[in-house]
Amino acid sequence: MSLIEIKDLKVHYPIRTGFWNRITDSVRAVDGITFNIEAGETYGLVGESGSGKSTTGKSVVGLEKVTSGSILYKGQDITKAENRRKLDYNRDVQMIFQDSLSSLNPRKRIEDIIAEPLRNFEHLSKDDEKLRVLQLLDIVGLDADALYKYPHQFSGGQRQRIGVARAVATNPKLIIADEPVSALDLSVQAQVLNFMKKIQREFGISYLFISHDLGVVRHMCNNIAIMNRGRLVEIGTRDDIYNHPLHIYTKRLLAAIPETNVNQREAHRASRLAVEKVYQEQQSKYYDDDGEAYPLVQISKTHAVALPQALAQQLATQEGEVQA
Amino acid sequence: MAENFEQHSDISAADLARLSQEAQAEATPSTAKIIWSEFKADRPAMAALFIIVGFIVFVMVGALFINTPKMMETNIMAYFNQPFTPEFWLGADSGGRSVAKQLIVGSRNSIGIAIGLTIISSTFGICWGLISGYFNGYIDWGMQRVYDFMMMLPMTMMIIVLVTIIPHYNSVTLTFIFSIFYWEGTSRLIRSRTLAEAEKDYVAASRTSGTSHWKIIFREIMPNISSLIIVDCTLSFAENIGVETGLSYLGFGLPSQTPSLGTMISNANDPNNITQYWWTWLPAALEIIILCLAISYVGQVLRRAADASQRQGAAD
Ligand SMILES: Nc1ncnc2c1ncn2[C@@H]1O[C@H](COP(=O)(O)OP(=O)(O)OP(=O)(O)O)[C@@H](O)[C@H]1O
Numbered sequence: 001m002s003l004i005e006i007k008d009l010k011v012h013y014p015i016r017t018g019f020w021n022r023i024t025d026s027v028r029a030v031d032g033i034t035f036n037i038e039a040g041e042t043y044g045l046v047g048e049s050g051s052g053k054s055t056t057g058k059s060v061v062g063l064e065k066v067t068s069g070s071i072l073y074k075g076q077d078i079t080k081a082e083n084r085r086k087l088d089y090n091r092d093v094q095m096i097f098q099d100s101l102s103s104l105n106p107r108k109r110i111e112d113i114i115a116e117p118l119r120n121f122e123h124l125s126k127d128d129e130k131l132r133v134l135q136l137l138d139i140v141g142l143d144a145d146a147l148y149k150y151p152h153q154f155s156g157g158q159r160q161r162i163g164v165a166r167a168v169a170t171n172p173k174l175i176i177a178d179e180p181v182s183a184l185d186l187s188v189q190a191q192v193l194n195f196m197k198k199i200q201r202e203f204g205i206s207y208l209f210i211s212h213d214l215g216v217v218r219h220m221c222n223n224i225a226i227m228n229r230g231r232l233v234e235i236g237t238r239d240d241i242y243n244h245p246l247h248i249y250t251k252r253l254l255a256a257i258p259e260t261n262v263n264q265r266e267a268h269r270a271s272r273l274a275v276e277k278v279y280q281e282q283q284s285k286y287y288d289d290d291g292e293a294y295p296l297v298q299i300s301k302t303h304a305v306a307l308p309q310a311l312a313q314q315l316a317t318q319e320g321e322v323q324a
Numbered sequence: 325m326a327e328n329f330e331q332h333s334d335i336s337a338a339d340l341a342r343l344s345q346e347a348q349a350e351a352t353p354s355t356a357k358i359i360w361s362e363f364k365a366d367r368p369a370m371a372a373l374f375i376i377v378g379f380i381v382f383v384m385v386g387a388l389f390i391n392t393p394k395m396m397e398t399n400i401m402a403y404f405n406q407p408f409t410p411e412f413w414l415g416a417d418s419g420g421r422s423v424a425k426q427l428i429v430g431s432r433n434s435i436g437i438a439i440g441l442t443i444i445s446s447t448f449g450i451c452w453g454l455i456s457g458y459f460n461g462y463i464d465w466g467m468q469r470v471y472d473f474m475m476m477l478p479m480t481m482m483i484i485v486l487v488t489i490i491p492h493y494n495s496v497t498l499t500f501i502f503s504i505f506y507w508e509g510t511s512r513l514i515r516s517r518t519l520a521e522a523e524k525d526y527v528a529a530s531r532t533s534g535t536s537h538w539k540i541i542f543r544e545i546m547p548n549i550s551s552l553i554i555v556d557c558t559l560s561f562a563e564n565i566g567v568e569t570g571l572s573y574l575g576f577g578l579p580s581q582t583p584s585l586g587t588m589i590s591n592a593n594d595p596n597n598i599t600q601y602w603w604t605w606l607p608a609a610l611e612i613i614i615l616c617l618a619i620s621y622v623g624q625v626l627r628r629a630a631d632a633s634q635r636q637g638a639a640d
Pocket residue numbers: 013027028029047048049050051052053054055056212
């Protein structure tokens with residue numbers, strides 16, 4: 001059984017207007033997505049801005065009111081607040097936020113910030129609690145004198161570590177990492193990612209790793225889902241996605257990864273333009289008449305893509321030939 | 325599970341005392357300390373604080389020694405007595421009543437009403453705004469319709485009507501009547517900031533940490549808008565001194581037998597008093613101006629201290 005099973009999840013935001021506040025329309029931020037997260041793995045959720053990644057992540061931690069669909073944890077549907085309470089759900093599922101500054105209460109000292117989940121879920125004695133906080137600071141590589149400081153006294157990378165310390169405080173099974181490094185500069189990104197991996201190994205945590213950058217996801221994730229306008233357009237292993245992408249949207253995201261090898265810049269540019277051309281010309285083939293993604297069809301045991309059956313098969317064989 | 329953390333960290337219980345002591349030494353000063361050093365760095369504000377506190381204590385205590393009904397008795401002999409005489413330091417009014425004594429009792433009444441009004445209306449307005457802004461959705465919508473309704477009522481007229489309807493009122497009832505109409509501004513202000521604050525990730529983080537809604541509202545969000553609350557309260561306090569004064573001046577505040585800053589200033593309604601008998605109204609007017617200025621000075625310092633980033637005095 002998977003750790004978390006997300007089934008046909010939909011989150012629609014009503015648009016209300018007028019004096020009576022009637023619902024006149026809705027934003028379909030997440031529109032029917034299904035995937036599973038296994039224990040101990042890092043699952044990547046990738047898509048451009050506004051594709052509904054954060055909304056998905058927030059639904060999984062229980063911050064978002066879900067329109068329909070279910071999220072199963074230990075066989076219980078945690079989209080219901082009552083089930084979350086019964087399971088002490090957030091003790092097992094925590095979140096790291098994108099903006100480290102806004103995710104730490106500026107009026108609280110680091111000790112109180114990290115201890116918050118402990119106080120609510122574990123009820124330790126005062127000394128045990130302080131000891132745990134000090135250990136957590138040590139694990140994320142911060143000194144003990146951080147204890148009585150305030151968030152603004154730290155750098156962005158240090159703050160994100162504090163966010164990680166808070167998330168692992170109750171030793172959770174799953175952490176939703178919503179673009180945890182996209183606000184940090186490159187050198188610090190690598191640091192934070194590395195110790196997120198280290199913590200994963202040591203504590204056996206699963207991550208739902210949300211990012212808009214396939215370059216970062218490559219280093220973190222075994223399984224990846226590509227999200228586009230609230231729907232999943234491709235699911236697969238790292239190999240499936242990076243080496244045999246089928247959906248044009250995936251190809252575009254891949255083409256957008258900056259090329260670091262100077263000698264191949266020209267070739268990279270050419271392939272990016274080619275992908276862009278296909279996207280412009282063949283959009284109607286890849287999306288249905290309303291411009292929305294098709295339902296997913298299974299290509300192999302691990303690989304699924306949102307295309308009509310026939311096209312999917314055709315592309316898959318083409319892709320196979322290229323590889324052969 | 326604790327072993328899990330023991331394994332991956334070198335820190336053990338033995339280090340606890342030493343490490344927390346080290347951390348204590350590095351700790352950021354507490355809010356009270358920051359506020360105090362802020363006052364020390366700003367002399368005019370320090371003076372303003374002493375003026376306000378000293379004056380309030382003086383009138384509160386002083387008024388206890390004055391027999392008000394006796395003081396308010398008419399004394400023909402002292403009709404418009406000149407000021408700076410041994411018996412009448414600030415002279416006497418048309419009824420021969422000591423202006424100095426009236427000023428003390430009147431200040432007590434006016435300031436008492438202003439303090440009461442500020443406490444009641446601000447507390448209510450802050451809670452209303454916080455709850456309305458945090459819960460967003462139907463609760464917010466309902467609370468905002470109540471707010472709209474209250475704003476539609478013509479405030480001054482309603483107060484005047486209520487004051488005329490209620491047969492026996494004193495400063496306490498008057499404070500409550502005012503309070504009904506003075507929480508709206510605060511609530512709107514607080515709500516708009518709460519709306520923005522509730523969107524921030526630290527609120528989401530608190531929710532995933534298992535903290536309850538009420539704790540989030542009053543322990544997480546409220547401290548973050550404390551500078552706004554402090555500024556709003558000081559400004560309302562200054563404004564509320566004016567509320568009672570204004571209505572009493574118009575004759576709808578406290579009854580004329582109860583001295584207040586408003587009733588004293590209304591002496592200036594008589595053109596004779598304005599030019600000839602200036603001592604009947606000038607002290608009260610000056611007092612209001614000085615008080616309001618001092619309060620706004622203190623408010624500024626409190627705000628600076630609350631905005632930790634803006635502080636001047638604290639050596640950081
Ligand atoms: N509270 C809300 N009310 C209405 N619409 C919303 C709300 N939150 C998000 N949306 C909309 O839902 C869509 C998905 O938003 P979401 O934040 O999940 O995107 P995202 O993939 O995380 O993007 P980014 O990479 O920029 O963080 C967007 O179009 C956004 O405008």
